Amino acid sequence: MFGLPYHDLDLAHAQLTALARQIPMLFIILTANALALAATHIETAPPFLTIVMPIVFCLICAHRVRFWRRLSLRSVDGVGALHFLKTITFAVAVLGAVFTAWSLALYPYGDAYARCHVAFYMSITVISCILCLTQHRSAALLLTFLVLIPFTIFFLITENLVLIAMVANVVVVTWGLIIIMLRNNHSFDTLVVAQRSAQRLSDENLRLAQQDGLTGLPNRRRFIAELDDTLAAAQQSGTCFAVAMIDLDRFKAVNDSYGHGAGDRLLEQIGGRLGTIAGADRFIARLGGDEFGAILKDTADEAAILAFGARLQELLEAPFALNATALATIGCSIGVATYPQTGQTAEDLFERADYALYDGKQHRKGEIVLFSQALETQIRTSSQIEQALRNADLESELWLAFQPIVDATTNRIHAFEALARWESPELGAVSPGVFIPIAEHAQLINHITLVLFAKYLDALSLVPATALVGFNLSAHDLNSRATITKIQEMLRGSGVNPSRIVFEITETALLRDFDLAAETIETLHDMGTSIALDDFGAGFSSLGYVHRLKLDKIKIDRGFVSDIEHSDTAPKIIRSLIDLCRNLEVSCVVEGVETPAQLTLLLSLGAKLIQGYLFAKPMRIEAVAAWCERTNPLASLMYPDRLCG
Incomplete structure (x- = not known):
């Protein structure tokens, strides 16, 4: 008491x-x-x-x-x-x-x-x-x-x-x-x-709410809070710091090859390794999926940032044990923004580091990319294009160009590929390689796809009835049930024979969510349409997908063709891919053929279906009929005695 x-x-x-x-x-x-x-x-x-x-x-x-x-x-x-x-x-x-x-x-x-x-x-x-x-x-x-x-x-x-x-x-x-x-x-x-x-x-709930349950690292919420605190401290003290966005390379291949359980075990090990280099001046968090973030406090020195990136890559490139017999080797791409040089707010720093990462994934995969003035210009251009897309009259500004695919053995047009084009009153002609990624990032791609698909269905009547016509679907399209459902409805209401339609997908589209993509492909295939895997060979795991998907056609990436005359390996790879398609009983299209010499060499390798500037550049639908009437695709090249069918 x-x-x-x-x-x-x-x-x-x-x-x-x-x-x-x-x-x-x-x-x-x-x-x-x-x-x-x-x-x-x-x-x-x-x-x-x-x-x-x-x-x-x-x-x-x-x-x-x-x-x-x-x-x-x-x-x-x-x-x-x-x-x-x-x-x-x-x-x-x-x-x-x-x-x-x-x-x-x-x-x-x-x-x-x-x-x-x-x-x-x-x-x-x-x-x-x-x-x-x-x-x-x-x-x-x-x-x-x-x-x-x-x-x-x-x-x-x-x-x-x-x-x-x-x-x-x-x-x-x-x-x-x-x-x-x-x-x-x-x-x-x-x-x-x-x-x-x-x-x-x-406190425990707060800790759990701010901690990633799989890796043990801080989560996205904690990362954002730490970034705000670091920025406030830097503004008060006049110091510098850097923000890094980290994306794992080849991680999805582990999930697809060994299952999500193996992917989780891999993430646990990654969390353990990253935890060894985290500290008072290095804050590292898992932002979600296979994305991580780091805050390098009291430094914006390029040499120190590159040294950190090199150490990070060294840690992640060492093999990981998935089970008693399987090892996985991954890597990472890193984008970095620094305060106050490239951003004054937490939002700017986060977005610019993410943009540097995106640019690295597109052009310098597996490297560390520091946000620069050139990327700043790209952001402004992308922002301008995005704003123009949002304000565009897509019905009138979007159109389709058609490029033929020629059967070199019969001298007949086998198919056409419909390619997206955008003519902006404000910006002029914008390349699809520019506006499509921006549309995907801005969540506009699904609407663009539906607008183009309606134009595609209308244009089929102007394409020779014996020709198939390809239409490209993006990763966002494959993973949007609403978009696929709308495409099905439009196809049923059009009266078009589904057997004429070829949906073309890229390997990168499959990487986003393979299971859902495979389900979507099966749904479209069951409607009577054909499925083509585009840019085959450009990715690292294409062979892992071929036997798991209902494919009717494989299109060999143009990257193999561009150097076919001077490379010892490119002809061998193309021949192997042609044989693979033959054994799988799927059609094989070789893209990017631009010279007669390339064509001659491809024919000697067993190629049959050819697409490229050698025959025709993409053209408006109004020009297709005239091109077919006046052009014998191979007459002046190989078979002057045959007619275009």
């Missing part, structure tokens, strides 16, 4: 915090009551008791009030709080004994009213002290006993019935206050423990 919470330093600090607000009031009450008692005895009692002692009391109490009001508990820990509680207990014992002795010393002086005032002073003061010391149980009880026991004995031996009755009342009231004080003290202790548990639970 009289002990201090040595076992619970947090509780000791909570008790001290509550007492710090109440002890000044205790000293104010003692001062006011002492002055009142001295005033009623000033004419009868000695000056030492009525003047000197009250002045000393007032000075002591004023000093303690000033001390407690100026005390800051922020720097006081649990051990310090215990020390304060011990000091309070000692001070209460001394003050209680002194005030009791002083009060009883005044009793012999004065009349009956003055003597009753002594009894009243002692009783009301002890009650006030109990209330002010509720959170310090031992001090409150000690003060009660130091005052109440002498008070009771002293006034009982006076044999004055009124005073004895007053003593009885005070004892009963004090006893009741002690019971209430003990209960309140217990409730206070319980509340402190409960609040502490709740705070710990809240």
Whole structure:
């Protein structure tokens, strides 16, 4: 009952915090009551008791009030709080004994009213002290006993019935206050423990809310908060820092080849490795999927950034064990923006680091790219194009160009590929290689696809009936159930024979969500349309997809053809791909053929279906019929005696 919470330093600090607000009031009450008692005895009692002692009391109490009001508990820990509680207990014992002795010393002086005032002073003061010391149980009880026991004995031996009755009342009231004080003290202790548990639970929930459950690294929310804090600190101190966006290379191949469980195990190991280079000046977080972020504090030096990137790549390029027998080797691409050189706000830094990463993934995969003025120009251009796309009348500005695919063995047109074109009144002709990625990033590609597909269906009547016509679908299209459903509805309502339609998809489109893409491909295939895998060989895992998809055609990437005359390996690769298609019983189209020499070499390798500028550049639909009528695709090249069919 009289002990201090040595076992619970947090509780000791909570008790001290509550007492710090109440002890000044205790000293104010003692001062006011002492002055009142001295005033009623000033004419009868000695000056030492009525003047000197009250002045000393007032000075002591004023000093303690000033001390407690100026005390800051922020720097006081649990051990310090215990020390304060011990000091309070000692001070209460001394003050209680002194005030009791002083009060009883005044009793012999004065009349009956003055003597009753002594009894009243002692009783009301002890009650006030109990209330002010509720959170310090031992001090409150000690003060009660130091005052109440002498008070009771002293006034009982006076044999004055009124005073004895007053003593009885005070004892009963004090006893009741002690019971209430003990209960309140217990409730206070319980509340402190409960609040502490709740705070710990809240802290744990906050930690979990800001931590990635798979890798153990901070998550995106924590990264954004840390970026804001770092920016605020840098603005105040005038220091520099860098923000890096990190994207894993070849991670999806692990998921597709070994399953998501292996992908999760890989991410766990990645989190462990990244954690080894994180620290006070290097904050690393998982932003989602296979994307990570890093904040390099107090540095914007290019050499230091490149050294960090090299260390990061070294860590991630070392093999990872997926299971007892399988190893995976990945890598990463990194985009970096620096404060204050390339961004002044957290949003700008995040976006520009992300843009540098995007540019690296497109053109310098596996490297670290620092945001530069050239990329700033690209952003402005992209922003201008995006704004123009949003404001465009797509129905009138978008159109389709058609490029033929020629069967070189029969001298007939096998198919056409419909290619997107955009003629902006503001920007002029914009290359699809420019506006399509921007449209995808701006979430406009699905609408553009539907506009172009409507034009595509209308144009089929102007293409020779024996020719198939290809239409390109993006990754966003394959992963949008709403878009695919709308395409199905448009196709059913058009009256077009589905067998004439070839949906062309790229390998990169499959990487976004292979399972959903495969489901979409099967849905389109079941409608009677054909499926072509475009740019085959440009990716690293095309062979892993071929046997898992319902494909009707494979188009060999133009990158193999451009160097076919001067490369020892390109002809061998093309021959192997042609043989692969033959064995799989799917059509094979070779893209990017531009010279007769390339054509001759491809024919010797077994190529049959050819597409490229050698025969025709993409043309408007209005020009297709005329081109077919006046052009024998191979007449001037290979077979002057045959006619275009």
